Amino acid sequence: MAGAVIQGPEIRVGSGRFAGLDERALVDLARKDAEAFGELYQRNVERIYNYVYYRTGSVEDAEDLTARTFYQALGNLSRYADQGVPFAAWLYRIAHNLVANHHRDRSRSRELPLDGLEPVVPAAENPARVAEVSERKRALWSAIRRLPEERQRLLILKFTERLSNDEIGRLMGRTESSIKSLYFRTLKALKTDLESRGW
Numbered sequence: 001m002a003g004a005v006i007q008g009p010e011i012r013v014g015s016g017r018f019a020g021l022d023e024r025a026l027v028d029l030a031r032k033d034a035e036a037f038g039e040l041y042q043r044n045v046e047r048i049y050n051y052v053y054y055r056t057g058s059v060e061d062a063e064d065l066t067a068r069t070f071y072q073a074l075g076n077l078s079r080y081a082d083q084g085v086p087f088a089a090w091l092y093r094i095a096h097n098l099v100a101n102h103h104r105d106r107s108r109s110r111e112l113p114l115d116g117l118e119p120v121v122p123a124a125e126n127p128a129r130v131a132e133v134s135e136r137k138r139a140l141w142s143a144i145r146r147l148p149e150e151r152q153r154l155l156i157l158k159f160t161e162r163l164s165n166d167e168i169g170r171l172m173g174r175t176e177s178s179i180k181s182l183y184f185r186t187l188k189a190l191k192t193d194l195e196s197r198g199w
Contacts, residue, residue, distance in 0.1 A: 023087050031077055041070055044088050047161055048095050054156045055099045065102060069095045085170040092171050096153070136199070143193045151186045158183065 018026055018039040030036035048069055053062035072094050073080075080090060144152060150172070157168045169179040 024082055027077070027080065027082065027087055037074055037077070040073075040087065044091055045070070047088060048091050050160050051092060051153075051156055052095050052099055054160055055096075055152070056102065061102065065095065065098045068098050072098075085173070086167075089171045089173070100149075139194060139197065139199050140190075143190050143197075146193060147186065147189065151182065151189070154179070154182055154186060 018029075018036060021029070021036075021039075023040075023043075026036055026040055030040055045066065049062055049066045052065045052069070053059065056062055056065065069091060073091055080087075144155060147155075153172070154168060157163045157171065163171070165179040165183065166176045168174075169176045172179065174182070
């Protein structure tokens, strides 16, 4: 996780004391043990940071909103109810709401800056080819940004987090088959959008 620094009360995450605990037991313990919450933080911080970063395109905003996600989770842990989905689903919901509020409060568009997201191309490559690849990436990112939020979230979880359809379904509160269907429709919409713009 590039540069994420979550500030706040010191949470010591050390020994393998929690290594054998499953998530449900760890959440129960975290209600009264700050170190157990620290373990939940360690297990989930990178995925939440990545999700927020891809939704905001800013390291600073991602760090801030990731910290807020965990502060809210800690403050509301007593009200958390296990509903048979991973604890991360609750964290994603908190992060999603914070990102939505962030965009609304700052009246920003949801566009991601492309410069920081493109890999560096070796200088030895043909400049015309480099320009073509760069232009295709810009077109793809623009098409992704035009998708509804839910579909952008699906693509982030699929390609950034590399989650299975079943895992994505549990995080998004949908069945695996509905995620497959949404994924197919999302790719079809991207293709149609790109083709309509000459790609």
